[in-house]
Amino acid sequence: MSILVQPDSKVLVQGITGSFGGRHAQLSLDYGTQIVAGVTPGTGGQIFEHAGRRVPVFDTVAQAAQETGASVSAVFVPPAFAADAILEGVGAGLELVVAITEGIPVNDMVRVRRAMEGKKTRLIGPNCPGIVTPGEGKDSHGGCRIGIAPGYIHKRGGIGVVSRSGTLTYEAVWQLTTRGVGQSTCVGIGGDPVNGTSHLDVIKLFMADPETKAIIMIGEIGGSAEEEAAAWIARHGTKPVAGFIAGATAPPGRRMGHAGAIVSGGKGTAEAKMAAFREAGIGVAATPSEMADTLLKML
Numbered sequence: 106m107s108i109l110v111q112p113d114s115k116v117l118v119q120g121i122t123g124s125f126g127g128r129h130a131q132l133s134l135d136y137g138t139q140i141v142a143g144v145t146p147g148t149g150g151q152i153f154e155h156a157g158r159r160v161p162v163f164d165t166v167a168q169a170a171q172e173t174g175a176s177v178s179a180v181f182v183p184p185a186f187a188a189d190a191i192l193e194g195v196g197a198g199l200e201l202v203v204a205i206t207e208g209i210p211v212n213d214m215v216r217v218r219r220a221m222e223g224k225k226t227r228l229i230g231p232n233c234p235g236i237v238t239p240g241e242g243k244d245s246h247g248g249c250r251i252g253i254a255p256g257y258i259h260k261r262g263g264i265g266v267v268s269r270s271g272t273l274t275y276e277a278v279w280q281l282t283t284r285g286v287g288q289s290t291c292v293g294i295g296g297d298p299v300n301g302t303s304h305l306d307v308i309k310l311f312m313a314d315p316e317t318k319a320i321i322m323i324g325e326i327g328g329s330a331e332e333e334a335a336a337w338i339a340r341h342g343t344k345p346v347a348g349f350i351a352g353a354t355a356p357p358g359r360r361m362g363h364a365g366a367i368v369s370g371g372k373g374t375a376e377a378k379m380a381a382f383r384e385a386g387i388g389v390a391a392t393p394s395e396m397a398d399t400l401l402k403m404l
Contacts, residue, residue, distance in 0.1 A: 107238040107290040108265070108310040108317070109201060109227070110177060110249040117142040117175040119182050119190045121153050121162060126181030129205075129253055131155045133179075136256040137240055137247040142169035144178075166190075167197040179235065179251045180204040187231065188213035195226040203251045204230035204301070214299035221301070228301025234271030234293035237278075245287070254278075254291065262287015264400070265311035267304055268323035269296045269330075270351060273393060277321050277349075280397030289317040296325065304334040312343055319345040321400055322387070326352035327373040332381040339385035347388035347400035350378045 110116075116133070120126035121143030134140055134155050142161055143153045149164035163169040166178060178199050182190040187206040194202040209231045221228060229236060235252015239245035239259040250256045258275060260282040268274040274293045281288060292307050294300060304322055311317045324331035331350065338346055353375035382389050390399040 108307070108314050109229075109290060109292065110236055110238050110251060112137065112238065112240050112248050113139060114177050114249050115139050115141045115173060115175045116177045116179060116249070116251060117144055117166065117169045117173065118160075119144045119166065119178055119180045119194070121145060121160070121181070122148050122151070123181060126179075127153065129179075129181065130160070132256065133250045134158050134160075135246075136250040137242070138250050141173040141175050144169050165197075166193045166199070170197045170199060176200045177251065178202045180206055180230070182206055184208040184210070188217050191217050191228060191231075192220055195221055195224050195228075199226050202226055202228050202301075203233070203235050204228060204295075205233060205235055205252050206230070207232040209297070211297075211299055214297065218299060218301070229292065230295040230297075230300060232297045233295030233300075234274055236290065236292050237288075238290045239288055252293065254293065258282055259291065260285075260287035262289065263316060263318035264288050265307075265314070265317040265320045266291040266323075267307040267311070267320070268293055269304075269325050270323060273323045273349065273351060273396075276393055277323060277396045280394075281321075284397055284401065286397070286401065289314060298328070304330050305337055308334050308338065308342075308346075312341070317344065319400055319404055320347075321396055322346055322348040323396070324348065324350050324378055326350070326375050326378075329373065331378045335378075335381040335385040335387060338387060342385070345388070345400065345403040346386075347390060347396065347403060348382045349390040349393060349396050349399075350375045350382070351393070353379075
């Protein structure tokens with residue numbers, strides 16, 4: 106069944122008239138994603154056209170959702186306006202908002218998190234590659250691609266992938282696909298210090314999904330999200346999990362790549378995270394090139 110999004114999920118794109126949002130809307134349409142609306146304030150009534158598809162553009166998310174039945178949003182909005190774009194999706198009652206935008210101020214995301222408490226909308230991101238549920242067709246086209254992940258690397262199957270890093274998500278997926286092993290859903294949760302969905306949130310969904318048979322979990326230095334997920338897996342996990350932690354050689358106090366990837370006060374080290382993985386029975390890949398093989402050996 107996969108998690109969070111299905112091939113028939115109806116998607117709207119906030120920022121579809123921008124060059125970045127428009128380009129990835131085109132790629133998602135090519136993949137088979139059901140993009141039914143775009144949203145850019147002040148451009149309501151326009152049509153976004155690509156490869157024979159005509160996607161109406163609306164001024165607000167509420168209008169787009171009401172007119173088209175969209176329940177999922179992809180946010181390609183500049184950082185200064187992205188928090189309000191996320192909250193617009195929450196206000197419209199969407200089931201899922203996927204915020205691709207990088208560089209949203211931390212204070213803005215704190216405001217978003219507080220405003221989302223008790224609401225039904227789930228947020229993935231920000232600063233994330235998005236989510237892909239592969240389809241069944243040629244090259245797994247006909248699935249649902251939301252964000253910036255290259256669609257062609259995916260293959261329909263039973264491995265769930267969750268990662269803070271976009272690049273390492275793609276690496277794990279490609280390793281699986283080239284070994285003839287498909288994926289149920291691939292989720293990039295983003296590397297910012299304040300985000301919407303954690304490793305543990307996704308792990309719980311994968312554990313409950315009958316189609317997902319095993320999981321690759323990719324983390325990095327900074328924070329304690331990976332340890333929290335490992336502790337839950339140790340108590341409740343029912344499926345094989347392999348993992349990798351990036352940043353083992355990063356010096357303390359220096360940010361590595363993502364805003365949240367920093368060892369501070371002796372906490373969030375790669376060594377501690379890998380130790381938590383081993384204690385939970387999670388297979389630990391020594392290098393990124395071994396992620397898929399580590400899981401396949403467990404199977």
